[in-house]
Amino acid sequence: MFAQRNKNQTKLDRITAAARAEIDRWIAKYPPERKSSAVMAALRIVQDQNGGHLSHELIEAVAEYLDMETIAVYEVATFYSMYELAPVGKYKICVCTNISCMLCGSDQIVQHLEAKLGIKLGQTRRDGKFTLKEVECLGACVNAPMLQIGNDYYEKLTPASIDKILAGLK
Numbered sequence: 001m002f003a004q005r006n007k008n009q010t011k012l013d014r015i016t017a018a019a020r021a022e023i024d025r026w027i028a029k030y031p032p033e034r035k036s037s038a039v040m041a042a043l044r045i046v047q048d049q050n051g052g053h054l055s056h057e058l059i060e061a062v063a064e065y066l067d068m069e070t071i072a073v074y075e076v077a078t079f080y081s082m083y084e085l086a087p088v089g090k091y092k093i094c095v096c097t098n099i100s101c102m103l104c105g106s107d108q109i110v111q112h113l114e115a116k117l118g119i120k121l122g123q124t125r126r127d128g129k130f131t132l133k134e135v136e137c138l139g140a141c142v143n144a145p146m147l148q149i150g151n152d153y154y155e156k157l158t159p160a161s162i163d164k165i166l167a168g169l170k
């Protein structure tokens with residue numbers, strides 16, 4: 001029992017105190033028996049803590065913290081495109097290629113980004129600065145085509161506006 005408690009404590013230690021405090025704020029939004037409802041927020045928080053991707057150890061720790069099975073946390077982490085299971089670049093460029101964006105020229109946007117960055121969709125540049133990722137609809141169809149970098153949306157994209165966006169990423 002003592003050994004088990006120590007083991008669990010070690011797992012929880014993988015989440016920083018600041019991240020735990022933030023997760024606790026999310027847990028408090030739900031009934032005590034439903035704290036697993038905070039799983040998406042918890043994964044986002046520990047992913048940020050870890051520089052942009054989730055490790056197996058952090059997924060285990062989130063499961064422990066929310067009284068969930070590790071596999072259930074994996075189901076969430078592998079379903080949604082905002083979670084990463086491998087390291088990504090400093091700037092993760094998420095390009096929507098779903099129907100509205102496709103009809104408004106996302107193919108050209110992707111081609112331009114690939115040419116400018118020297119990587120293909122799904123790849124991270126060798127210098128670790130950029131990851132280029134294809135994503136499904138991000139809910140900004142009205143201003144398609146669009147992409148997301150961090151918490152920011154860039155909409156009504158053109159090759160020229162992409163050049164401007166990339167120039168601003170230091």
Ligand code: FES
Nearest residue numbers: 096101137140141
């Ligand atoms: S289809 Fe691209 S934001 Fe909706």
